[in-house]
Amino acid sequence: TWVIPVGDDYSNYASCLLLADGLIQAGHAATILICIGGNWTRNVDYHTPQSVSAADGAGAAVIAMSDDVCKWYVADQCTVTDSSYYGSMYTDGLTLAASPPLQGYSTVYSPHFFQITQQGMNGFKSFGAQEALGAVTGLLQKTGLTGDDISFMPHQTSQRLIAYWHDNLSPKPAQMISTIEKFANVTVATHALNLAWYEENAGIEKDKLVMLALGPDMHANAMLLQRNETT
Template sequence: MSRATETCSSAGILGCGHSLPAATRHNDDPVFNRLPREPGHTGAFDTVDFFTGSQERRHLCDGEPIETHMADAALAALAQAGMGPGSVDRLYGYASVPDHITPNALYRVHHVLGLPREALVVPVNSEFSNFLTSLVLATEAVASGSARHVLITCGSNWTRHLDYSKGHAFAAGDAAAAAVVGPAGLMRVVDHVTQTHSDQYLSMTMAIRSVDIDGHANLPLDQRGLPTPVYSMEAAGSEVYQSLLLNGLPDLVNQLLASNAVDSSQVSLITHQGSRRLLDHWAEAIRPGAYLESLHDLGNMTLATYPVNLSRHFTSITTPYVVLAAVGTGCHLTALLLANHPRAKASQAAPPKPP
């Protein structure tokens, strides 16, 4: 039995929820006009001939805050768990990209939900594994008796922070999702593993930087007229994507399964979803019983990808295990093994899910 099994066996997810912006963006949207589309274009990795698989994604409209969706997702998760905001002892998660260096908008979510003043707020900035890291911390807090109910909510507004001349921007979508962790959860953390490749610290970064438009350097500004951060994945990030992430993620998942004597056919898998090529490769390398992904209709929701897909399928997953496998900046890989209890969930009255 793993250390995580011994300490966290009674704590797990009681309910999930998600919220998506109403606005949609398709492949012919004018925002993609600056993307190089020719196969084999110089620097081919960073063109849409690699980042394929998305047909539709959701995006925030001007003035639409991601924290509104984070709060809506949280309310749906609380409702499914059968409790109200007053029962929350801690709030974990992250709003990304935040409007301010500090505070994170997670504090705004605390206010909108009307959580108790005594509820500890813990912003977890571990892009893109924020939900996974929060789930580990929440499980440990509940298992230790430090908290009884922990709410996790993560939201992504990354469509506002991309250079749309870069192929990795092609799949981007916005979303938010949440989960409630408490005693005797319906989906429980069994074990987790992580690898940190800090030698690739600068492979993927979000910073204030200029964007080249028609040969001119432009500094993107937000609605307040202030410089806004832009994500970059240059040569080093491309190499990491095609080597470490491509093969490192399935190796880590298979290591996790082997150490817990779980066959991949017993697993429903949720991973990062930036590219159809990656998803197909990971499916072949891991061979899960089910692969729960939404690249075609929701694109790459960065940190929200994992909880959104978990929420969409939470009450219908029938495999005895679920694996969440994240890639992230820093550079790191994280995988969680969850034990699923479908019979208990089948008896739970689930409220209607957001669209």
């Protein structure tokens, strides 16, 4: 049994689904378990705005061949990238002066926490809002779909960003899938958690589900999952 770690920021779930789908379609694997969890609350400084919606969460999915048309499968995806923002969001500690010295050290370091530069803030506003939505519109154009055809599960950093994506898709998605008001920002676990929670508690209205995931350096991935395809 292989254990394969995947580190792709907040688009981990989409990346794992794409890798799993490729391995299974190629006959290199029969069953794949995807497990994703995040402890974001331990990676933010509670003096910063980024901590406001911080939460922890986890989710999992089993991927395998199936003749059950009710099961979701990976239908297509679209990714947009702008690497000019590389390094504008990161985790690191602060260098602190200790006076008197601590055990002989006059320089000590704080725990690591999420940091964002001014360039990162600009990228969050421009790429994170406008350009990221291009992954969704590109995917819809590629597959001949519109917002009317889909349930939309966006990344849930903030309600403001979710509202922007909703308001700037035309026509608007038939259903918005978000648990930010219930679970806050569970970062890497967002899509695995939300898919499981909605299937169990609320229901996903459409048979075509588009997930939008972000990565800080920066990329955005839109993935189309489908079910109930009979042809």
